Amino acid sequence: MQKDGEITEKDYDRLKFVTERARRSYVAYAQQLQDLYGDIECDDLDLWKSLHPECKGRKTFGIGSSDPDFLVTGKISSRICESNDDARHSQELQKVQAELEKEREARQKIESCFEQFQEEREKERADQAAWQKAMEEKLKNIGNK
Structure with missing residues (x-):
């Protein structure tokens, strides 16, 4: 249960982002996750990548050179959802x-x-x-x- 004054990952206007691009990416990703999976909490690396086609074959925006599956799930190169x-x-x-x-x-x-x-x-x-x-x-x- 959320306490007064707390913000959640869906309080897009109250969250602080490093760049406007990071905010737009996060909001688009969160909304697509909601549309695809409803209230099930999970991550979808393929969805994230689809929102950043300009990064194909390069470091994924927001992840860098790290193993993206590990960052999302804590498991090396596993399925996300x-x-x-x-x-x-x-x-x-x-x-x-x-x-x-x-x-x-x-x-x-x-x-x-x-x-x-x-x-x-x-x-x-x-x-x-x-x-x-x-x-x-x-x-x-x-x-x-």
Whole structure:
């Protein structure tokens, strides 16, 4: 919870920047992060680089010659928003698992109906065989009289 007088990283007008370019870069980056990821706190190096195309192949503005992944995550050359990617993949996985469960239930229902059909068919065949045998006996009895 924020205390009175405290500023956050989203208080763009109250934050102090070394240069106007640094302020513009930060504001643009923060707004793009919000648009892409909502309230999930993460960094996205590819997004940062896309906002600074003039630095392609050179030191990235705001990072210099340091390993940018290390500066953002503390891990050397790692993915930046793994937690966000993991959350997105987890949601997709849950959707697929729910669809798979529906497919399984539908398959079980079809298999159950098919088994019931086969049982009814076997019963009909047995009834038909019994009727045929009874008719043959009657015909045999008629022929013997």
